[in-house]
Amino acid sequence: MGSVIAGRLSAAGHRVALTARGAEQLADVAGKLPGPSLCLPADATDPAAVRTVFSTVEQTWGPVEVLVLNAGAAVSKPIAKLTDDEWLGQLDLNLTAPFRAMRRAIPAMTERGWGRIIVIASTAGRVGEPNVAAYTASKHGVIGLVRAAAAELARTGVTVNAVCPGYVDTPMTDGWVERISDRTGKPPQHIRAALERKQPINRLITAAEVADVVDLCVASAAITGQAINVDGGAVQS
Template identity: 45%
Template sequence: MQVGLEGRVALVTGGGRGIGAATARLLAEAGARVVVAARSADEIEAVAQEIRRTGASAEAAVCDVSDPEAVARLRATAEARFGAVDILVANAGIASSAPLSRVELAEWNRLFAVNATGPFLCAQAFVPGMVARRWGRILHIASIAGRTGAPYIAAYASTKHALVGLTRSLAAELADKGITVNALCPGYVDTPMTDHSVDRIVARAGVTAETAREKLVAANPQRRLITAEEVAFLVVMLCDERARGVNGQTLGIDGGGFLG
């Protein structure tokens, strides 16, 4: 079965590496013209060039999704290059961990600005065009932390629960307008963000990096880290016209780590 996205324009935030880069590549492979957005110009340009070398169309656009003016510029760049955006993958995210007593308000606000306000601003920017065309796909890359909780991640988990709430509310609001909105909730993925999680465990617990990584692997009943390509695959599948009945869902990609 092939997913055909020819003629569609996709935008991926946090597209310079990890899940975002894998998603940009797979959307392009399915035929979409892709705007790769993130704060790192070098990373997104490398991804865009890789896509263009395959003969597909891609544009790199620097953007801090927590900045309303930057998101407005992102929309202008995308529309000037490829036209109106049909597919929005809100993947940009940051993480940190600390006991509640050590979570500074500034850090709480920093995580919410990127992980929750960013997708909200992107939705405000791109949903009107989708409504006008009566077709759109919005994919929020959340986390297993958006379906449950764990020690030391009160701030991070709260941002992902907020993102799930945004997903469900937008799905209900836009269901009769040809737009679907879903959240993907991966477990630990083999990406630089998980590498940072390993570093934090090493620093906090005084264990080796190998032991720390084994702890994360053990959270998946399949005893492995999820790959970025697995998440990207589900994103692309949900963009297909045959997936239009899937709306307002939080879809786990965690090997069965959360059953509910």
């Protein structure tokens, strides 16, 4: 999803700073962008690394105008088997890391009177899902953060929204399928088909369909404080 969103922003004329843990992966994405880019390898859960990413972008191009918070991961376990480290790790990556990035970006955005913050959340932030309690809690939490930030910034020219995909055809979903298959003994193709059936359109969402909503959130000054589902109608709200 991150690479597709980056491509959309680049094609729209934005200079795009890419960050993730893998330098090789970043270079591969940057090589496909039509416009200027920066590759800034960093761990989103490391506060010092996040500060360095922002400082580098600001020194190179100026303040961040569009912030897309896409880093995330899921742990799939029953509640009774979740460790403290797994619980805290999910909150750190899916909730605290977006908070830190927002906190760093907001002052410059409000000073300029324009900014867009988009968090890639999940439909797990809208409903309860079994065996992903830590992930679900973290995504519910980040949607609450989005709503509070949007209310706080409503008169500043800065919008804050969450995009909530269902099951998307990405490597993360591939890994989820493998883990469920290992735990249950069911063939991966059966697991994937079951995930497809969870969505009324009977297929996985594409990364491009998620990027469509990011485009909308960037373009509109009137959409803020929203958690927009991209799930083929699975969660109607």
